[in-house]
Amino acid sequence: MEESPVIIAENITKSYGNLTVLHNINLRVDKGEIVAVTGASGAGKTTLLQILGSLDKADKGKVILNGTDILSLKGNRLAAFRNNHLGFVFQFHHLLPEFTALENVCIPAFIRGESKQESEKRAMEYLDFLNIRERAEHKPSELSGGEAQRVAIARALINNPDIVFADEPSGNLDAENSLELHELFFRLREHFGQTFIIVTHDPVLAGKSDRIVKLKDGVIVE
Numbered sequence: 001m002e003e004s005p006v007i008i009a010e011n012i013t014k015s016y017g018n019l020t021v022l023h024n025i026n027l028r029v030d031k032g033e034i035v036a037v038t039g040a041s042g043a044g045k046t047t048l049l050q051i052l053g054s055l056d057k058a059d060k061g062k063v064i065l066n067g068t069d070i071l072s073l074k075g076n077r078l079a080a081f082r083n084n085h086l087g088f089v090f091q092f093h094h095l096l097p098e099f100t101a102l103e104n105v106c107i108p109a110f111i112r113g114e115s116k117q118e119s120e121k122r123a124m125e126y127l128d129f130l131n132i133r134e135r136a137e138h139k140p141s142e143l144s145g146g147e148a149q150r151v152a153i154a155r156a157l158i159n160n161p162d163i164v165f166a167d168e169p170s171g172n173l174d175a176e177n178s179l180e181l182h183e184l185f186f187r188l189r190e191h192f193g194q195t196f197i198i199v200t201h202d203p204v205l206a207g208k209s210d211r212i213v214k215l216k217d218g219v220i221v222e
Contacts, residue, residue, distance in 0.1 A: 005028040005029055005030050005031075006029060006031045006066055006195050007027065007029035007052060007063075007163065007197070008062070008064040009025055009027040009051075009052060009061065010063075011026065011060060012024070012025040012048070012051055012058045012061035012062075012063070013025075013058060013059050013060040013061055014047055014051060014058050014059050020218060021047045021218050022044045022047055022048060022051070023217075023218045023219050024061075025048060025061070025218075025220060026220075027220070031162075031193070031195055032189060032194070032195055033195055033196075033210050033211065034186070034195075034198065034208075034209045034210045035195075035197050035198070035209060035212075035213055036199075036205060036209035036212045036213070037197065037198065037200070037212075037213045038199075038201070038213070039214055039215035040216070043215040043216055043217065044215050044217075044218040045215055046199055048199075049197060049199050052197060053086055053165040054073075054078060065085065065086070065162070065163065066085060066162050066163075083108055083111055083112055083159060084159060085161055085163065086162070086164075087156030087157055087159070087164040088156055088164070088165050088166075088167075089149070089156045089167070090152070090166075090167050090168075090169075094152065095140040095148060095152060095155075096140075097140050098139070099140075100136065101136050101137070101138055101139075101143065101151045102120060102124070102136040102137065104140070104152075104155055105123040105126060105127065105151060106119040106120060107155065109122065109123070109159060122158060123136075123154065124136065126157055127150075127154055130150040130154055130184070132150050132154075135151075145177060146177035146180065146181070149169065149177070149181060153184070153188075157192065157194075160192065161194065162194065162195060163194065163195045163197065164188075164195070164197070166185075166197070166199065166200075167199045168199055169198065169200070170182070170200065170202050178202060178204070182202075182204060185205075196209075
């Protein structure tokens with residue numbers, strides 16, 4: 001039996017005041033696919049990512065993630081679904097400055113109610129996989145941009161999410177770190193089997209993905 005898509009978005013429409021940012025977007029993404037979302041600034045890329053990732057609500061339409069209609073979830077149920085099934089990587093890392101790299105990675109696992117010992121063990125495995133184990137006890141201010149982004153990726157992965165949403169993940173990185181990050185996404189997919197939705201202006205990252213979804217004026221054009 002054919003596996004159903006891990007993401008199904010139907011007729012997603014979103015407006016802010018008189019400005020319609022997304023017009024009837026339809027999208028299906030299969031398990032393990034790496035999809036790049038591209039387009040000019042203001043095309044609606046981040047809005048689409050946030051709606052697919054349950055961080056924002058569409059005015060109209062349906063989003064089904066792993067068979068769950070996320071628009072029907074509210075409050076604690078939505079937060080729990082997000083914590084258990086979704087991972088997020090942002091351009092500006094959003095690491096908490098007062099915590100070490102290890103503690104930052106552990107936060108989603110703590111929220112899920114896991115023990116410190118179990119959370120830290122798994123966090124160290126991810127930091128090891130991402131080649132920054134030796135930076136575990138460093139605060140974000142002591143990390144390079146590339147290191148901070150790897151810590152953010154480890155944090156996104158700690159609960160073994162089905163889908164990872166990344167918004168301009170290489171936007172703050174130099175060319176060498178960007179290339180490393182791109183290769184990392186493919187290694188992660190190979191190793192952990194996650195699905196990735198990546199909003200990017202970077203033609204190299206977009207070109208390496210399995211599929212490019214290009215937005216123009218809130219409509220998918222290719």
